[in-house]
Amino acid sequence: MTTRILTGITTTGTPHLGNYAGAIRPAIVASRAGDVDSFYFLADYHALIKCDDPARIQRSRLEIAATWLACGLDTDKATFYRQSDIPEIPELTWLLTCVSAKGLLNRAHAYKASVDKNLEAGEDPDAGVTMGLYSYPVLMAADILMFNAHKVPVGRDQIQHVEMARDIGQRFNHLFGAGRDFFTLPEAVIEEEVATLPGLDGRKMSKSYDNTIPLFGSAKQLKDAIARIVTDSRAPGEPKDPDNSHLFTLYQAFATPAQLAEFRAELIGGLAWGEAKQRLFQLLDNELGEARERYHALIERPSDLEDILLVGAAKARKIATPFLGELREAVGLRSFRANVQAGGEAKARKATKSARFVSFRDEDGSFRFRLLDAGGEQLLLSRAFADGKAAGQVSKRLQSDAELDLRVQGNAFGVWLDDEEVAVSPTFGDAAARDAGIARLYQALAPQE
Helix, strand or coil, X not given: CCEEEEEEEECCCCCEHHHHHXXXXXXXXXXXXXXXXXXXXEXXXXXXXXXXXXXXXXXXXXXXXXXXXXXXXXXXXXXXXXXHHCCHHHHHHHHHHCCCCHXXXXXXXHHHHHHHHHHHCCCCCCCCCCHHHHHHHHHHHHHHHHCCCCEEECCHHHHHHHHHHHHHHHHHHHHHCCCCCCCCCCEEECCCCCCXXXXXXXXXXXXXXXXXXXXXXXXXXXXXXXXXXXXXXXCXXXXXXXXXXXXXXXXXXXXXXXXXXXXXXXXXXXXXXXXXXXXXXXXXXXXXXHHHHHHHHHHCCHHHHHHHHHHHXXXXXXXXXXXXXXXXXXXXXXXXXXXXXXXCCCCECCCCCCCEEEEEECCCCCEEEXXXXXXXXXXXXXXXXXXXXXXXXXXXXXXXXXXXXXXXXXXXXXXXXXXXXXXXXXXXXXXXXXXXXXXXXXXXXXCCC
């Protein structure tokens, strides 16, 4: 069985070494497993909750996308996309909002923390609280449930949000499933073995503490940052304690067992801190050097990044678009063409409608026809004809000709008669959708029994 894993990356800052060791590197390694279907997305809607600086959000989206690709994410295997490129996500968010209990959202940690802070300051409990902050768990639930992820790797502070996604998905299944579970109930995965790196001052590496080591700065910036790592006052020649050294912890996150054993022995033997920092720099520069070059090349080609992300969005929407259609149907947002049994019961009868040609006259007086499939979607639009008789003759020939002369034109196709193009299809999103349209055309023109 293939396990679907989904991870979102909030786009509000520049990735640093702690992000790489704690999230990016293990996620990319996990995505290479043969039994895993990985979804990684830039959570740029989430970023709007935390940041009102458009330039910062735009820059962060660029830097984070380049970082994941430079670090080796295989977009042929994993689905990599921007949250904001999937319009089904906000629509699903609303469907889920309508079944989410306010009491459940009242218990969200981020909202409660804001309320507690306001009360301590003597403010109104909801001072400064936006609906984005309050509804954050519903948007996160939509991210997860849209793709029916089985596992969601998160930090401990996000476990509650995955549990809330389970609650919301289960509520929707109960109300609208009619015996079917639309949503897989996700499981939070805590990576116990993932490194949490100390920053320059020994506290957890975090932009909030201004103690980070840049991931893809220049070699000089990396060396200068390492030089600022706080160490004790033991002089060269004095034994150092590796187990209480932030520098050793950083080295440990990137060294092989042999390198680590050698470094430990040298510290205990009195290696000077300056030389120890040089060893850490060499280790990190070797680890990040090639990826750094790829990163800067990608940053210089934002159009290439845009293309990669749009391909990822199209891949994701192949799942999201039809699934949202099923969810809309389930809650009653159905086409009026749907057949419903008398008495108001919502039990659909077997469809009996067939494809049909619809003739019409343009404003310029010319005549055209459309071919609509059984669901009313347009398959073909004819060229303009001088009179209605000519348009009618062409539509009759399309219905009677045993073989169609179809010619592909990018993500569309044309129908030709007597070496003349007489009708064209809509432009589809990609080649797969175009080929599906061709199949629907043949089905629509097939003789009816």
